[in-house]
Amino acid sequence: MSDATSTTNVALIQRAVTADLDKNLDATLADIEDAASQGAQIICTQELFRSHYFCQSEDHSHFELSETIPGPSTEAFSSMAKKHQVVIVASLFEKRAAGLFHNTAVVFDADGTILGRYRKMHIPDDPLFYEKFYFTLGDLGFKVFDTRFGKVGVLICWDQWFPEAARLTALAGADIIFYPTAIGWHPSEKSEHGVIQHDSWETIQRSHAIANGVYVASVNRVGHEGGSDNGIEFWGQSFICDPSGTILNKASVNENEILIADCDFSKIEEQRLHWPFLRDRRIDAYGDISKRFRD
Numbered sequence: 001m002s003d004a005t006s007t008t009n010v011a012l013i014q015r016a017v018t019a020d021l022d023k024n025l026d027a028t029l030a031d032i033e034d035a036a037s038q039g040a041q042i043i044c045t046q047e048l049f050r051s052h053y054f055c056q057s058e059d060h061s062h063f064e065l066s067e068t069i070p071g072p073s074t075e076a077f078s079s080m081a082k083k084h085q086v087v088i089v090a091s092l093f094e095k096r097a098a099g100l101f102h103n104t105a106v107v108f109d110a111d112g113t114i115l116g117r118y119r120k121m122h123i124p125d126d127p128l129f130y131e132k133f134y135f136t137l138g139d140l141g142f143k144v145f146d147t148r149f150g151k152v153g154v155l156i157c158w159d160q161w162f163p164e165a166a167r168l169t170a171l172a173g174a175d176i177i178f179y180p181t182a183i184g185w186h187p188s189e190k191s192e193h194g195v196i197q198h199d200s201w202e203t204i205q206r207s208h209a210i211a212n213g214v215y216v217a218s219v220n221r222v223g224h225e226g227g228s229d230n231g232i233e234f235w236g237q238s239f240i241c242d243p244s245g246t247i248l249n250k251a252s253v254n255e256n257e258i259l260i261a262d263c264d265f266s267k268i269e270e271q272r273l274h275w276p277f278l279r280d281r282r283i284d285a286y287g288d289i290s291k292r293f294r295d
Contacts, residue, residue: 006266008149010176010215011040012259013049014238014251016223021050021065025073029080035258036084041110041149044089046221046238047157047180048103051093053234056226058133066095069117074106082112087147089154091180094119096136103135103156105180110148118143120156121165128186128232131158142168150265153177153214160205160218164289170212171278175265179205179218184234187224198235206245213243213272215263222254243271 013031017024028049035043048054050073054062067073073092081088087110094104094117103120119138123131142165145152153174159165160179169177183201185194202218209216222236239250240261248261272278288294 007262007264008176009039009041010217010240010261010263011035011038011043012217012219012238012240012251013043013045014219014222014236014255014257014259015046015049016234016256017049017052017221017225019052024050025076029076031256031258032080032086032088033084035260036086038258038260040086040258040260042087042089042147042152042176044178044217044219045091045180046219047091047182048093049091049180049221052225053182053221053232055131055134056128056232058130062134063095063101066093066101069094069104069106070114074108074114077106077108078112078114081108081110085110085148087149087152089152089178089180091156093134100136101134102138103131105154105156105178107145107147107152107154109145115145115147116140116143118154118156120159122158122162124158128226128230129158142172144169144172144174146173150175150263155179157181157183160201160208163208163211166208166212166214170214174214175268176215176217176263177208177212179216181218181220181238182234183220184232187230187233190233194235198237202237202239206241206247209241209243210245210275211277213268213275213277215243215265215268216241219259220251222252222256243268 088108094102121138125132153169217240219238221234251257251259
């Protein structure tokens with residue numbers, strides 16, 4: 001399907017979020033238009049961009065934030081993709097059926113068609129990240145979408161810590177892996193652990209780019225959500241890196257930004273020729289990787 005040159009302009013939409021779902025959608029759509037006007041060809045939203053990060057508590061009323069696919073958001077993104085001839089990756093709270101919900105990313109091709117969806121495979125359950133209460137484990141596997149401007153892989157937030165997810169997405173043919181994300185500091189921990197937490201987050205994703213010879217684009221939100229003395233301070237710092245792990249562009253800690261970088265997909269071939277990790281994998285010796293632990 002891809003008919004573009006090897007260089008693709010990629011944009012990430014980093015935003016603070018309000019309590020108004022429609023305002024959040026309108027602001028994101030406006031940013032997509034702005035990104036398209038700057039030449040962006042593939043544009044990705046942050047995780048669950050339409051609402052506050054509701055997983056800070058277990059509250060049945062929050063299921064009302066979900067929507068079907070197709071639904072209102074996908075209609076808006078489809079129109080936007082078609083209007084501007086851009087590929088869009090949008091993160092949504094999917095209502096699959098009564099009592100069945102997923103944390104889902106939908107990929108729209110540049111003609112507005114829905115190419116498919118990815119459902120978050122790894123679901124966390126940590127203080128202020130109570131996602132297992134809301135989301136069913138993804139059941140679509142690790143997928144790649146052949147868009148007009150390149151082969152797009154999508155993983156979501158907690159997925160970013162698992163090298164297996166990045167490897168399988170790369171092996172499916174991804175030129176670039178997007179990570180829509182909602183991650184930040186617990187204010188009470190920031191002074192002691194904040195630098196280490198952020199550095200670990202950035203390093204693990206850059207390592208996925210290196211180990212697999214792919215581009216990686218991680219888009220986070222900004223702002224404080226929750227109580228004034230607790231909640232989460234989302235740390236922003238969305239970034240795009242090349243197959244060597246070199247950061248091409250990086251956003252601020254606390255500002256709304258449209259982050260853009262040119263990604264030359266021809267570098268994937270060059271990187272893998274000189275760092276032939278895929279060639280030297282010992283697939284005959286990895287059987288135990290499917291075990292929980294080697295006792």
